Amino acid sequence: WQYRRTDNASGDASSPWVKLNTTTSGRVSVSIKKENQQYLVTLTITSARTANSGNCIHENDEMIFAEGQTYELRVSFVILKGQYVMDSVSDHLSIATNTLPSDGICIVQNMVNLQPLDQYNLECANWRDQDELEFNALINNVKMSREYVSDARSIAGYAPLGEVSIVVLVKQKQFPTAISCHPITTEFKSIADVLQPTDNDTEVDTVAVVNEFIQKIMHLSNTTAYAQEPDVAVSVVSVVEEFYANNLTTKEDAAIIIDAVVQNIVGGSVLDIVIEVGADATNNITWSVYGDGIVTELATIAEITSNEGIVSAETTTKQLVDTYLPEVFEAIDVFVVGSVAQSGANGSTISAADQYILQQQLNTIATQSQDLIRNLELTLQATLEAVTKNIQAVSEELISLLNDLAVNLIDFATKAASKALAASNIGESYNYESTQYNADGSVKSQKRLSSTKFKSDLNFNDSSSEIVFDEIELPSCGVSDTQRITVPLSFMQQQQDRTFDCTFMSSTQSNFISKNTTQRENRTQESEVVTATMYDAISSVSILLQVDNCFPYLLTMELSPAAAAS
Numbered sequence: 001w002q003y004r005r006t007d008n009a010s011g012d013a014s015s016p017w018v019k020l021n022t023t024t025s026g027r028v029s030v031s032i033k034k035e036n037q038q039y040l041v042t043l044t045i046t047s048a049r050t051a052n053s054g055n056c057i058h059e060n061d062e063m064i065f066a067e068g069q070t071y072e073l074r075v076s077f078v079i080l081k082g083q084y085v086m087d088s089v090s091d092h093l094s095i096a097t098n099t100l101p102s103d104g105i106c107i108v109q110n111m112v113n114l115q116p117l118d119q120y121n122l123e124c125a126n127w128r129d130q131d132e133l134e135f136n137a138l139i140n141n142v143k144m145s146r147e148y149v150s151d152a153r154s155i156a157g158y159a160p161l162g163e164v165s166i167v168v169l170v171k172q173k174q175f176p177t178a179i180s181c182h183p184i185t186t187e188f189k190s191i192a193d194v195l196q197p198t199d200n201d202t203e204v205d206t207v208a209v210v211n212e213f214i215q216k217i218m219h220l221s222n223t224t225a226y227a228q229e230p231d232v233a234v235s236v237v238s239v240v241e242e243f244y245a246n247n248l249t250t251k252e253d254a255a256i257i258i259d260a261v262v263q264n265i266v267g268g269s270v271l272d273i274v275i276e277v278g279a280d281a282t283n284n285i286t287w288s289v290y291g292d293g294i295v296t297e298l299a300t301i302a303e304i305t306s307n308e309g310i311v312s313a314e315t316t317t318k319q320l321v322d323t324y325l326p327e328v329f330e331a332i333d334v335f336v337v338g339s340v341a342q343s344g345a346n347g348s349t350i351s352a353a354d355q356y357i358l359q360q361q362l363n364t365i366a367t368q369s370q371d372l373i374r375n376l377e378l379t380l381q382a383t384l385e386a387v388t389k390n391i392q393a394v395s396e397e398l399i400s401l402l403n404d405l406a407v408n409l410i411d412f413a414t415k416a417a418s419k420a421l422a423a424s425n426i427g428e429s430y431n432y433e434s435t436q437y438n439a440d441g442s443v444k445s446q447k448r449l450s451s452t453k454f455k456s457d458l459n460f461n462d463s464s465s466e467i468v469f470d471e472i473e474l475p476s477c478g479v480s481d482t483q484r485i486t487v488p489l490s491f492m493q494q495q496q497d498r499t500f501d502c503t504f505m506s507s508t509q510s511n512f513i514s515k516n517t518t519q520r521e522n523r524t525q526e527s528e529v530v531t532a533t534m535y536d537a538i539s540s541v542s543i544l545l546q547v548d549n550c551f552p553y554l555l556t557m558e559l560s561p562a563a564a565a566s
Contacts, residue, residue: 048064410531
């Protein structure tokens with residue numbers, strides 16, 4: 001695929017044709033399908049809005065198309081068969097990009113006088129064509145309003161403690177996803193400000209101040225449904241984290257509050273699914289599950305569990321793994337079914353535009369799921385680091401719990417990658433990467449995950465056409481050229497005419513503890529921990545990978561430098 005920019009006024013080309021890079025960009029994918037001696041070439045460019053819960057664009061993300069421009073697209077098709085070469089260039093397709101809201105400012109009202117957990121409002125002014133705009137905001141990537149509003153002063157929250165990120169989302173009413181992300185430079189009260197005496201001769205009673213805020217937190221937790229007002233939960237947790245970081249509360253007490261906040265959200269989750277029985281005794285699924293609701297709730301819990309030091313693996317992580325994450329995937333299924341049913345309400349199939357929007361929503365949901373799963377895995381690592389000091393004395397019960405949680409989180413991670421492709425075409429991929437750093441800036445751990453949709457479309461039973469096995473490109477997926485899995489021909493033959501999601505995950509960190517006491521002391525890894533899973537693209541059921549000596553799966557892995565040298 002190639003593109004070039006054209007002059008907006010005359011339509012004349014103002015730049016040369018440029019090849020779209022489908023190998024280095026994880027957002028660009030191309031699928032090719034052959035039917036009745038014709039080739040259908042499909043180009044998919046996923047949204048660049050992967051930052052801030054899928055609303056904004058990363059600063060270092062290189063955009064393919066700029067705003068307020070017109071472009072031409074075409075496909076150059078080349079087939080190499082033996083000594084013969086056939087090439088063709090298609091007619092071009094013209095596209096135009098809109099402009100984004102600009103020129104305005106947004107502030108937090110009465111910022112100077114705000115105390116932690118005081119209520120506040122936002123205000124925006126001087127935006128170009130402001131009467132045609134709508135506003136929302138994110139606090140640490142969690143939406144402050146369930147809907148976009150015409151007046152930003154309608155967006156209210158509770159003041160956090162310490163440094164937080166507030167990003168105002170500004171969009172034109174007719175373009176639901178064309179959002180300008182406007183960061184507010186915020187200086188909410190720090191813990192030093194809170195403990196600063198108002199009178200130089202007065203000494204602050206630190207215990208009394210802490211107890212006062214704990215009482216506020218308890219009141220908010222008892223009177224607020226955090227699932228409906230998730231930004232309040234973020235502000236509450238910011239206070240707890242600051243108290244813990246400054247030794248004003250214990251790790252155990254902080255973990256109890258975090259667990260209570262999670263319980264509040266899970267207990268009033270917006271992901272509940274209602275089954276209504278109609279008069280004809282048929283079950284009609286009523287879905288109140290929307291993609292944005294799933295994203296916001298996942299982002300909220302991910303933010304609340306982002307400090308692994310005060311999240312209990314044995315309580316909070318266990319509950320989320322045992323009950324909440326299964327509900328999330330059930331909600332995703334209902335969301336997909338509902339979206340398709342709504343788009344094709346008159347008996348038609350889902351439109352291409354609606355399918356693309358659904359695909360972007362699923363991509364964002366998958367990424368938020370991965371962020372939450374990463375946080376929960378970090379709670380396992382924190383527990384492992386704590387018990388490593390006396391690894392031989394760790395109970396068998398705790399070892400079994402941590403290992404079970406580790407296995408389940410791996411399964412959920414690969415399943416989320418598969419769900420990301422539920423509305424994707426053959427050949428499209430989903431990618432995720434997360435890196436944790438030590439205090440000195442060195443890499444502590446890294447996790448990479450990729451999934452690719454493919455179809456076993458070789459007709460092994462058609463005697464009229466010969467299959468040239470040397471020309472078959474076997475499906476594969478992976479996070480790099482040196483870490484991936486390739487599917488054997490026997491799988492293609494056994495699973496003929498079915499569509500699959502191939503998922504591959506690698507991690508530099510192992511969250512498993514050996515039950516063999518003699519092996520617990522040495523937890524040195526000689527390679528990354530890799531997981532490969534095949535999912536049926538329709539049922540999302542994992543497929544057992546059966547192998548034999550004639551048709552093995554090709555699994556490639558990277559050794560650590562020390563292992564490679566030895």
